[in-house]
Amino acid sequence: MTSISIENAVRTFGSVRAVDDVSIAIRDAEFFTLLGPSGCGKTTLLRMVAGFCDLESGRILFDAERIDTLPPHRRKTGMVFQNYAIFPHLRVGDNVAYGLRARNVPSAERAERIARALKLIQLQGYEDRWPHQLSGGQLQRVAIARAVVIEPSVLLLDEPLSNLDAKLRVEMRGEIRRLQKTLGITVIYVTHDQDEALSMSDRIAVMRAGRVEQLGEPAAIYGAPESPFVAKFVGATNLFEGVVTGRVGDQIDVAIAGGALRVHDARAQAGDRVEISVRPEAIRLLVAGEAAPAGWITLSGTLSGVEYLGAVTRLYVRMFEGAPPLQVAVASAPAGGGEISMAYDPARAVVWTKDR
């Protein structure tokens, strides 16, 4: 049962600040995800916790114990590597036993714990198989078993699913989450895949250029992004830049390139430069003659593209001269095309005021 405090961690590679004064408090038994594009510092941060990357300044604590000064083999973390790192010269059973042997666990207990770990990942009876006889998904599970069998304080997963095919990836998501709940273990999970982060995590830290851009629960990250970067990186969105022209109650009018929008906002004043995000699913298509729901604002434009995605269809609507087409998520593409009218909920738009 371990909580993790990362305090003011800094690491520079050459002239690049890979991790730039990051402080994160991870709760006991939490599934915590570091999410960000490649090069944002998420893997470096994870390797700092494992001990494979030194801190230039700052410190890391497990509960109250400082661990960043310990050598990596004494930190009691279990790490799962992106490429699994299964020892090719050892059988599955010996791979899982590896950490137990290092801890001098008596052989009877060892066998029992290996069997239990293999059962946990649904590979009972695979002890005597060689790694080269296993599929990618099975190797992945052996890597997880090998990490959890030592009952680590913290489980570290470095993009563990990125080498698997799409269907298996979704399956393993659920399996890893179930495992974490069963074991009640604290997890730090690194990924660049927003779907993985949103579906598995208790909380997410979105990272960018070595810093934490936003830290919060998945719903907050998606629904109330604190910056345009987060809005754009987590899910698809329509971003607009503009200048506030006036205020009507709790709504503001914003002049944008080629048109105007009205959105909910409490703070911005006339003259402020703002950025606005409207998610594709916050926009609804209106059938000819249909009225917009109360309080919604209507728009019209020309259909310029249709992308069939299976569960939803994404429409691209040319609305404003000179602006990128608006993305709208609908259940099915409208018949005909050409001029269409839409409505959006001004309360679901997110507004950021830029520095005055």
Add this chain to the structure above:
Amino acid sequence: MRSLVRAPGFQAAIALTAAVFLSAFFLVPVLRVFRASVYDAAGTSLTLFNYPHVLSNRFFLDALANSLVIAAAAFVFTIVIGVPFAFCIARFPMPGKPLLLALAALPLVLPSFVSAYALVLMFGRAGLVTRELHAAGIPFGSIYGTPGIVVTYVLTLYPYVVLPTVAAFKSVDVSVEEVAQNLGASPMRTFVTVTLPIVLPSILAGALLVFIEAIENFGVPFVLAEDKPILAVETFKLFAGETAINPAAAGVLGMLLVACTAVALLIQRNILGRRYYATSARRAPPLLPVGPGLRLLASGYCWIVTAAALVPFVAVVIISFLQFNGPVLHYQFSLDNFAQLLGRSYRPLANTLMLAAAGAVLATLIGVPIGYLLARRRSRLTALLDIAATAPFAVAGTVLGIGLVLTYNSGPVILTGTWIIMVIAYAVRKLPFSVRSSAGILHQIDGNLEEASINLGVPPFVTFLRITVPLIVAGIVGGLVLSFVTIASELSSTIVLYSGPWTTMTVAMFQALEGTSAGEAAAAATILIVFTVLPVALVYRLLRRYELSTL
């Protein structure tokens, strides 16, 4: 892998060992040769006149020119012969490819001067074939001098071009060739504009190794040059010959040798450094669908080249079992040659086995840790180590031998005339191979494996023993055996360093050559062949082509 290679003690120990070993037994000796080149003949006062003096001497200038012309010819002809060979192996359907490739690589471990000697036995002035030809009234020119030397180099060194080029042809991503054809290029045009440029660095890198070997080789010109001056031979004669010893001139020629090979090595490293685009094949190109005629032609070509390179060795073995009456050969089976050679003493054979084993072990013990550091950690220190450990390759064995003698024949440590100095010379000469091959093996082992082990609670050094060593041990043993067999047939530093009780098999063969006992020389050559082919055959499965091509 972090902790082990970043542990200051571990790194420092490796760097220090390497630094002490290389300074004492490589850097200082080479500097001593340089020093000899800038002192007057008496060795008392500093002078710069040795260089103009030697370079204005027609004979020495010829030696330099001959060496360069011969090496350049070997460079060109190994490419001309090796590249089509490599292309056929990589892209044509052909039966028996693994065997063909194994046999084609064999000349790399066989002593090249044995091949030269076989040429003399068959085509020399009193050669078997020459006499038959003359008896039949067919005129036959001389093989001595440039033609014989170049032929020997091409036949024994062409695998240096073939092995990396086969790998390169196989590693061209098929999609880049498909793209070229999709864009309208004919297969021929695709080959010239896409495939060849991608493969070219590998070809040149291999051919430059040929160039270096041809410059520094001592035994082949010693057997075949006759009156033609050759740099490596003249350097030796000036230093340890029977007449006209001149250490200053030997120093100058030695430095010229070093300059030629060092420039070639620098170019070679530079080319290898830019070879990144040839190594990322995601899908290897398929075999070309050629007709039976072309397939037969390709097969025939490859087998003929391979056989031509091996025939001299086979001939020597056969001749060694025939009866000699003085220099005259009788076609009658006999063990007399072996009886005479070994009847005198078993010492040379025992010396060869003992010295080669000691040299190979020492090179491995020092080289593998350096290779490990190079593969797992990039820093300014390791870059320096890389250069220092590769440098011995650029120094001819003759020069290293002379330098070692100059350094250790007086002063606090006297090693000249001992077996120790020979073992040290062998270890220095094989160090680049040992470092390169172990770094190559380690590059293929994911560093995450070591991290995973440490993460599971196993301390770095124990991780090294439990994870790293089991994964690399086969490759290390293979490298050790290759070092052993190439040291066993080493001649250029041995000839400078050996003393009476430490006569090796190679020296015994040369003494027999210089006398008139052709039969004994053939017997010695056969013994050398057996002791190189046998160990290599035993560990062949442990070897990868990569190692052969970095010999």
